Amino acid sequence: MAAEIKSRIITALDVDELEKAKKLVKLLKDDVAAFKIGKQLFTRCGPDAVKMIHDEGGRVFLDLKFHDIPTTVAKASLEVMRLGVFMFNMHALGGLDMMKKAVCEVKEKALGKGEKKPIILAVTVLTSQGPEDLKRLGINMGMEDLVVRLASLSKEAGVDGVVASPKEIKAIRKSCGNIFTIVTPGIRPASSSKDDQKRIMTPLEAVDAGADYIVVGRPITQAEDPLSAAQSINKELH
Numbered sequence: 001m002a003a004e005i006k007s008r009i010i011t012a013l014d015v016d017e018l019e020k021a022k023k024l025v026k027l028l029k030d031d032v033a034a035f036k037i038g039k040q041l042f043t044r045c046g047p048d049a050v051k052m053i054h055d056e057g058g059r060v061f062l063d064l065k066f067h068d069i070p071t072t073v074a075k076a077s078l079e080v081m082r083l084g085v086f087m088f089n090m091h092a093l094g095g096l097d098m099m100k101k102a103v104c105e106v107k108e109k110a111l112g113k114g115e116k117k118p119i120i121l122a123v124t125v126l127t128s129q130g131p132e133d134l135k136r137l138g139i140n141m142g143m144e145d146l147v148v149r150l151a152s153l154s155k156e157a158g159v160d161g162v163v164a165s166p167k168e169i170k171a172i173r174k175s176c177g178n179i180f181t182i183v184t185p186g187i188r189p190a191s192s193s194k195d196d197q198k199r200i201m202t203p204l205e206a207v208d209a210g211a212d213y214i215v216v217g218r219p220i221t222q223a224e225d226p227l228s229a230a231q232s233i234n235k236e237l238h
């Protein structure tokens with residue numbers, strides 16, 4: 001993990017209004033690595049949500065999970081780059097050519113403009129999908145094998161890392177090495193409610209397994225005191 005990063009937490013801003021997001025950003029910006037904007041907030045507020053976080057001095061993980069033909073994803077990735085985000089992602093299931101084209105065009109543009117390239121991540125298999133879902137899709141491969149295969153394909157395409165379930169971190173590390181960013185959701189401090197997450201790990205377990213960043217939403221955003229919830233996770237990880 002980069003030396004300047006003071007926290008491994010990426011806080012998911014799963015809210016429907018810019019003002020709600022802004023309150024959280026003001027409160028947490030010095031104690032988290034980045035804020036995750038997903039489809040809900042982006043569809044509602046668009047690039048204004050990204051700008052708000054930047055204006056407040058925070059960094060953005062734009063979690064829009066692109067999956068389309070290579071040219072479309074590459075063009076969308078260039079637009080994401082213009083927003084100046086810290087990281088964004090696409091589905092590895094979009095294939096090698098899709099990921100490669102996006103990575104190449106973003107790198108080329110960053111080089112030409114002398115700008116820092118965002119961290120590009122690939123989503124392997126959504127944690128909401130189980131072995132039965134794979135069978136229904138006609139995929140006759142075990143879950144872990146598929147995840148590792150997609151992570152390796154992402155690496156081959158030049159993607160910087162993956163978003164993966166905590167349970168898959170070790171296998172991905174083993175196959176993709178240490179210079180590969182792993183971001184993991186499904187994190188619950190021992191004292192938190194599981195909400196609708198099924199396969200969870202504590203922050204420390206996930207980092208011990210090899211995660212670079214942990215995505216933590218509700219245990220922070222819905223805590224009575226979000227700042228102290230974030231600070232106590234940072235403390236656990238130091």
Ligand code: C5P
Nearest residue numbers: 012014126127185186215216217218219
């Ligand atoms: O509130 P909670 O900590 O469960 O939020 C986790 C965040 O990570 C949510 O924004 C959720 O959509 C996202 N996520 C996830 N599992 C995945 C991919 C993304 O929980 N496999």
